[in-house]
Every structure is written in structure tokens, then in C-alpha cells.
Amino acid sequence: MEFNSVSEFLAMGHHGLYVWLSYGLTAVIIALNVAQPLLRRRRLLKEQAQRLRREKKHAPQA
């Protein structure tokens, strides 16, 4: 282990701002990239299932 305490770890030898800003921004971009396809899938399944039900109601024989 390179650091003796949590505060020393967070300080990163006066480079804390740069290190944590880099990791923070990366985490945000990664999180958006994970959320996008998951949310789109949920919306897609919901909308298309609704469309399917609607079409069945209007054309029951189809």
C-alpha cells in the first residue's frame, strides 16, 4: 500500500484535485454510457408492447 491514511490517499501528494477530477469526469461519462442503452431498451419495449396491444384491439383477427 502506497498510502498511510485515507486523507493521504485523497490528497494524492498535492495532485488530488487532478486525479479525482479525472476519475470523476470519467465516471460520469461511463455512467451515461451505461444508462443510455438500458433506458432506451426499457422505453422501446414499453412503447412497442403498447403499439402491439393497440394494433390487436383494432384488428382482432390479425
Place this chain on the structure above:
Amino acid sequence: MSDALCFGGGVKTQLIAVVVMWQWLKQLYHRLGSPKWFYEITTGWIPWLAVLSVIGTVVGLVLGLLYAPADYLQGNSFRIIYIHVPAAILAQSAFMMMAVAGAVYLIWRMKMAAWVAKVIAPIGASFCLIALLTGAIWGKPTWGTWWVWDARLTSMLLLLFLYFGVMALQQAMESEDSSYRAGAILSLVGLVNIPIIKYSVEWWNTLHQPATLKLTEKPSMHPDMLIPLLIMIVTTYVFFALLVILRTRNEILWHERKRSWVKQILES
């Protein structure tokens, strides 16, 4: 028969091998071209890719942030390398994959290839942005400036703009087909930028340091620093595969929404 085909084994066995391989490639091509096949086979992959991504990131970052020794010149700011380098490598690989997928679409009109090219663009752009942002932040304590117009940084910024251009073209036109083709052409033209990025640190006098990792040479880095970096690079590829699969499946659901196999999914 040329000499090249003759050494080792008879010509006949070699011909059979070529035919078998050709058949196998053809089969693979047809499978990859089938949205239903892709959707079904990747269903089981998603949890594994997700678990591997999480484990790789945790192990890589714990080793990189807690156990790797500080750099003797740069101190702890060098720990940005564990996201900067994997992101930069992936941004370039993704661009090449996008161009290959685009070429497959241009030549064989495979729909799946167009969708893969389309989903890679925003993911690649994200990694390019990560590389640029972390590079700028790393530059401040190391070079005393956030940005310089040196060859490496400029060509990397160009890569981001190329991604934006491809994304814009992929939805620019009335017909999906011409949009995908326009995007594919720009991504193929943009390939020129990839060797420029790679060799920029050698061809020009850049502030950016030369490559830390080279495939042909023994690494100059201490193993305690190097191993977490290699773990992060591999993990980034795994995570990229996960994101591409998730987005491609959405494209499939959307484009195949009127097919009976998708209707079955929707009804369940």
C-alpha cells in the same frame, strides 16, 4: 500450382482446408448478418461481460491507485494513466472497428454492420472525450498547461470531430441507407488520422511523451505500475464489447419490431 501452396502436406489437403475455412467463414458471416441470431446469442453474454467489467475495474483501480508506486517525476498525478491510456487506445480501436463495419455495409449491404457502425460512434466518441479531458487535467500539473496545439493532442481532437461528423452523417439523410453509407465513407476517410495519432509523437516534437507501451519492445515501466494498466486496457475492451452489444440489441429491437420473433419478446 504455385510453390507457396505446396510446402507441408499435399496440395489436396490444403485445398480441403481452404474450402473448409471458406465454408466456416461463410457460415459465420451469415450468422453475424442475422439480427435474431445476434440478439439470442448475446442474451447470455451480457451478465458475464458486466461482471468481468466490474471485477477488472475494481482490481485494476485498487492496484493502480493504492499499490502502484508514485512516479519519480510526476508523483501521484501519473495515476491518471489508468484511465487516460486505455481510453485513448480504445477510442482509436473503436474508430477502426467502425470503419470496418462501415466497409462491410458498403460492400455487402449487411444491415447488422450498419447498426454496429452506428452504435460504435457515440461510444468511441465518449472514450475519445475521456482521453482528451483526462489528458488536459494531467497536463496541468505535468506541463503547466491544460492544452497545447501539439501534434498528438491536435490529432486526437480531430478524432473526436471525426466521430461527431460520422454521427451527424449517420442520421443526416432522409433514407437510412444513404445516411449509413455517408457515415461509412467518412469513417473510412478518417482512418488516415489513426497512424497520424500513433506516430505523431515520433514525427513531430511533441510535448506529449512517446508511447509507454510498445508491442515489440520490453516495457520500460515497473511491473507494479504496468500490470494495473494492462488490466485496465483489457477491461476497457470488455466494457466496450458490453456497450456495443447493449446498443446493437436496441437497434435490432427497433428495426425488427414488426418481425414475429420480436413480437414474441414484446408479448412476454
